Structures are given as C-alpha cells and as structure tokens.
Amino acid sequence: MQLKSIAVSLLLLASCEALRILVVFPMASKSHSILGHGVVNRLLEAGHEVVHLTAIPREEPEKNLKEIVVPDGVESLSKSYPENFNSLTLKNIVGKPNVDSTFFFDLAFDFHKLFLEDKNVVEFLGNPKEKFDAVIIEWFFSDVVAGIAPLFQCPLIWLGSTEAHWEVIKLVDNIPGPADNVDLFSTHTPPLHFWDRLSELWKMFKKIIKMNLISYPKEKELYKNYFPRIADKRGVTMPSYETAVYNGSLLLLNSHPTIRTPHSLPQSAKYVGGYHIDFKPKPLPEDIQYLMDTARYGVIYFSMGSNLKSSDMSEEMKRRILYIFSTFKQRIFWKFEGELNNIPPNVFLMKWAPQQSILAHPTLRLFITHGGQLSTTEAIHYGVPVIGVPVLADQHLNMDTVIQKGLGLKVNLNVDNFAYELGLAMTEMLITQKYKQRARELSEIYHHRPISPRKEIVHWVEHVVKTQGAPHLRSPSLMMPWYQKMYIDLITIVCSLLILSLNLINRIRYYYSIRHKVNKAEKQIQKSALNKKVR
Numbered sequence: 177m178q179l180k181s182i183a184v185s186l187l188l189l190a191s192c193e194a195l196r197i198l199v200v201f202p203m204a205s206k207s208h209s210i211l212g213h214g215v216v217n218r219l220l221e222a223g224h225e226v227v228h229l230t231a232i233p234r235e236e237p238e239k240n241l242k243e244i245v246v247p248d249g250v251e252s253l254s255k256s257y258p259e260n261f262n263s264l265t266l267k268n269i270v271g272k273p274n275v276d277s278t279f280f281f282d283l284a285f286d287f288h289k290l291f292l293e294d295k296n297v298v299e300f301l302g303n304p305k306e307k308f309d310a311v312i313i314e315w316f317f318s319d320v321v322a323g324i325a326p327l328f329q330c331p332l333i334w335l336g337s338t339e340a341h342w343e344v345i346k347l348v349d350n351i352p353g354p355a356d357n358v359d360l361f362s363t364h365t366p367p368l369h370f371w372d373r374l375s376e377l378w379k380m381f382k383k384i385i386k387m388n389l390i391s392y393p394k395e396k397e398l399y400k401n402y403f404p405r406i407a408d409k410r411g412v413t414m415p416s417y418e419t420a421v422y423n424g425s426l427l428l429l430n431s432h433p434t435i436r437t438p439h440s441l442p443q444s445a446k447y448v449g450g451y452h453i454d455f456k457p458k459p460l461p462e463d464i465q466y467l468m469d470t471a472r473y474g475v476i477y478f479s480m481g482s483n484l485k486s487s488d489m490s491e492e493m494k495r496r497i498l499y500i501f502s503t504f505k506q507r508i509f510w511k512f513e514g515e516l517n518n519i520p521p522n523v524f525l526m527k528w529a530p531q532q533s534i535l536a537h538p539t540l541r542l543f544i545t546h547g548g549q550l551s552t553t554e555a556i557h558y559g560v561p562v563i564g565v566p567v568l569a570d571q572h573l574n575m576d577t578v579i580q581k582g583l584g585l586k587v588n589l590n591v592d593n594f595a596y597e598l599g600l601a602m603t604e605m606l607i608t609q610k611y612k613q614r615a616r617e618l619s620e621i622y623h624h625r626p627i628s629p630r631k632e633i634v635h636w637v638e639h640v641v642k643t644q645g646a647p648h649l650r651s652p653s654l655m656m657p658w659y660q661k662m663y664i665d666l667i668t669i670v671c672s673l674l675i676l677s678l679n680l681i682n683r684i685r686y687y688y689s690i691r692h693k694v695n696k697a698e699k700q701i702q703k704s705a706l707n708k709k710v711r
C-alpha cells in the first residue's frame with residue numbers, strides 16, 4: 177500500500193519535468209496555423225519539447241521543436257472542389273444566407289483523409305521511437321484524428337478554434353440545447369424568438385441526422401482502415417472508434433466570455449482565448465512604425481483576413497472605397513494583396529501586415545475587420561473598437577456579439593453601398609468616444625483573470641499529464657447512452673404502464689357493464705315471471 181503511494185507520488189513529481197508533447201493542426205489555413213504556432217510557443221516557453229504537425233512551418237529552426245511538414249490540404253481540395261471554393265467568393269456570398277456548416281462535413285472528411293494519408297504523417301505516426309506525454313489536436317468538423325492518441329498511449333487534448341458550440345462540446349459532454357447555444361454558423365444571436373429557436377432546432381436535427389447517417393460511418397471506416405495498420409508497427413492495439421473519439425481528457429477553447437457568449441462549460445472544457453497573443457508585441461517594421469508614430473489624427477486599419485481576398489472586389493467597389501477613405505484625415509492601412517491605381521495620400525496598401533503590433537500601437541483608432549475569432553480576440557486584447565464586415569462561417573455571430581457588447585458597428589458587405597455605409601460607420605465611430613471607452617472596459621475585463629491564457633494553456637496541459645488524463649474532470653455523461661440521459665427508458669416504462677392500466681380499466685369496465693346488463697336482464701325476467709304468477 178505504502179509502496180504504491182510512494183510510486184504514485186514519484187510519478188507525479190517526475191511528470192513536472194519537461195514534457196514531450198505532440199501538437200497536431202491538420203487545418204492548413206493561415207489563421208488556424210497561428211493558433212497551432214501559439215500552442216507550440218507557449219509549450220516551448222515553459223521548457224517542454226514539441227513535435228508539431230503543420231502545413232505552415234517556421235522560417236527559423238527552434239530549440240526543442242521538431243516540425244513535420246504536412247500537405248496544404250486546403251489548397252489541394254480547392255483544386256478538387258473548385259465549385260465549393262468558388263462559391264466562397266464575394267460575388268456569391270453577398271446577400272445570401274451564411275454558408276451551411278454541413279458543407280464542411282464532406283470537405284473536412286476529405287481534408288483529414290488527405291492529411292492522414294500523407295507519406296510524412298504515416299511515417300511519423302508509425303515510428304515506434306516517437307513517444308509523447310500528451311497529444312494536442314485541433315478539432316475541425318471531423319473526429320477521426322482522435323486515433324492518434326491511442327497510437328502513443330497518451331492523453332488526448334482537443335483544441336477548439338472557436339466558441340463553445342455544441343459540435344465541439346459533444347466531444348467531452350452532453351450536447352447543449354440549441355435554444356441558447358446556437359449553431360456556430362448561425363446568424364441568430366441569443367436570446368432567440370420563437371421562429372429562430374425553431375430554426376436552430378431544425379438545423380441541429382438535420383446535422384445530427386447527417387452526422388449519424390453519413391459522416392460517422394465514413395470516419396469509422398477510415399479509422400478502421402488506417403489506424404490498426406500503424407498501431408501494428410508501434411506494437412499497440414487500437415480501441416473502438418467511439419472509445420478513441422470520446423476519450424479526450426480536455427477541450428481547450430479559443431474563446432472567452434468577453435469575446436463571445438458566457439456559455440456554461442463542462443469541467444473538462446477550458447476557455448483559453450487569447451493564448452496565441454505574445455506577451456509583448458513584436459516591434460513594427462520601421463516604415464510602419466514611422467507612419468503610426470507621426471499620424472496626427474490617428475490610424476485606421478482595414479483587413480478582411482485571409483479567407484476573403486480583397487482582390488475579389490470589383491474595380492468599381494475598390495474605387496469607391498478609395499474615394500471614401502480619401503475623405504478622412506486619418507491614415508488608413510489597407511491589407512490588400514493586389515495593385516491599385518490612384519491611391520489617395522492617406523491610404524497605404526500592405527500585402528502583409530503585422531496585425532498584433534498595429535493593434536497594440538496607441539495611435540490606432542479603429543479596426544475594420546471581417547470578424548474572425550482571432551481578429552476579434554486581438555481587438556479586445558488591445559482594446560480597439562471595431563467595424564465588423566462579416567463574410568462567412570462564425571464571423572456573423574462573432575460580430576453580432578461584439579456589437580451587442582457595444583464594441584463597434586457592423587456594415588453589411590454589399591456591392592453597391594458598401595463604401596458609403598462603411599464611411600458612415602467610420603465617421604460615427606470617430607466622432608463619439610463611447611466605442612473607444614467600451615473597448616477599453618472590455619479589454620480590462622478580458623485581462624482581469626487569475627492567470628493569463630498564455631500560462632493557463634500550459635497549466636492545463638501539464639495538469640492532464642500529471643493526473644494521467646484528468647479522469648476527475650471527465651463528465652459522467654460520457655458513460656451513459658443518450659436514451660438514459662434523456663430518460664427515454666423511464667418515459668417508455670411510464671407510457672407502457674399507462675397503456676397497460678388503461679387497458680385493464682377498460683376491461684374491468686367492460687366486464688362490469690356486461691354484468692350489469694346481465695343482472696338487469698335477469699331481474700326483468702324474474703319480474704315478468706312474477707307478474708305472470710300474480711295474474
């Protein structure tokens with residue numbers, strides 16, 4: 177007994193030392209890779225050793241870091257699904273409802289398949305010399321990568337790049353109800369009206385059906401065909417698909433109540449939004465530093481992120497935007513990949529922009545953004561008011577929420593009036609102080625945490641390793657089938673009893689009514705017999 181407890185405490189002590197962590201970010205886009213590199217940075221700073229599977233490697237090698245370069249799945253898929261990707265251009269998006277995230281299911285599946293079947297990945301996963309204390313995997317609309325953790329026989333930590341929406345929460349707990357936890361790609365912001373609630377319920381229902389009938393069987397098949405082969409090379413056996421997927425120790429969420437909605441979270445889910453932001457922003461390049469330092473009326477930064485190229489806009493639209501910008505006294509930085517003519521002297525096009533360092537500069541007045549989760553987080557981190565121009569995915573909800581919080585205004589992306597409406601919003605934001613003030617307040621609340629998200633993310637990873645998978649945080653709901661959680665068994669029993677007793681009552685009544693009739697008839701017969709006698 178005592179020996180055992182000594183062994184356990186030794187184990188706990190030993191795991192405080194440098195860990196070896198595998199970080200897997202299959203999603204190859206720029207913003208997702210910022211999150212991946214953020215995790216790696218924090219772990220390296222804490223003295224741990226990291227292997228990172230990424231499509232976007234660093235320029236410089238780093239101590240304690242090994243990068244395995246994986247294919248850019250987004251690029252290869254955009255070649256195999258041109259119709260889907262073309263549908264994401266400005267022309268096709270404007271004025272239409274948001275893309276349906278079930279659109280991502282098939283894409284995410286193909287994309288994870290491409291990732292897993294890459295030669296570097298197969299070789300790396302099958303190498304029995306590789307050993308890890310934990311695996312951190314980004315979840316992106318597919319669960320199949322959960323199989324990586326059992327290969328290394330170590331705890332699995334999921335990372336969700338967005339808000340605590342039900343599709344990601346389901347990995348570690350009950351599915352939250354759609355009345356307050358709306359679909360990630362919804363354009364409804366809670367609290368909802370009757371029809372919106374109905375629409376959210378319908379969306380969830382459709383998705384669950386599609387997941388169970390189409391996605392799960394495909395993923396399970398891929399899991400069965402892929403992982404056991406690799407597990408053989410490593411000399412381990414794979415658990416069932418369901419066990420692998422629902423054996424995650426922790427879910428790290430790249431959000432925070434100041435950024436989005438204060439949802440209730442399971443104990444094994446933790447908000448770490450903002451962890452990717454360095455403690456001190458990197459110094460600005462000299463020319464940008466000069467432009468910002470000497471901007472008497474301040475600077476406005478306009479960036480539509482990496483999903484939507486500014487070059488998708490029509491010539492007319494660009495000309496109008498430039499014209500509106502020329503009417504402002506502020507210097508305007510426009511992150512823009514293409515070339516433009518007749519640029520007004522206060523507008524500066526930048527092919528690449530050090531966004532965090534620009535947001536951190538005190539002369540920045542305003543951030544015009546598509547409202548991705550990272551841009552929203554960074555705006556709140558640095559206390560900068562925003563004008564949101566949401567385009568797709570979770571950008572609508574992000575922007576509606578921050579606008580609800582008073583951080584800024586929203587402008588709809590429409591081809592004809594966009595420049596004019598943007599100009600109006602910019603003017604309003606610049607003449608009143610209330611947005612700036614609110615941005616400062618929100619930023620203060622965001623920073624007022626017992627521990628910074630940079631430290632917190634490391635803490636939870638270490639906690640999982642130290643406690644061998646943090647079983648004490650695991651929700652008991654993962655151990656019950658859904659029909660028990662929803663009391664379907666009880667309802668079935670009660671209904672059956674009810675039907676049985678109704679049946680019984682009916683029979684008894686029938687019996688008595690027959691008896692009654694028989695009695696009556698008998699009496700009548702006796703009566704008439706009596707009558708006859710009397711006569």
Ligand SMILES: *[C@@H]1O[C@H](CO)[C@@H](O)[C@H](O)[C@H]1NC(C)=O
Binds near residue numbers: 329331644
């Ligand atoms: C489930 O996770 C725990 C904790 O990380 C781990 O010890 C266990 O081996 C995992 N189970 C399977 C079947 O992979």
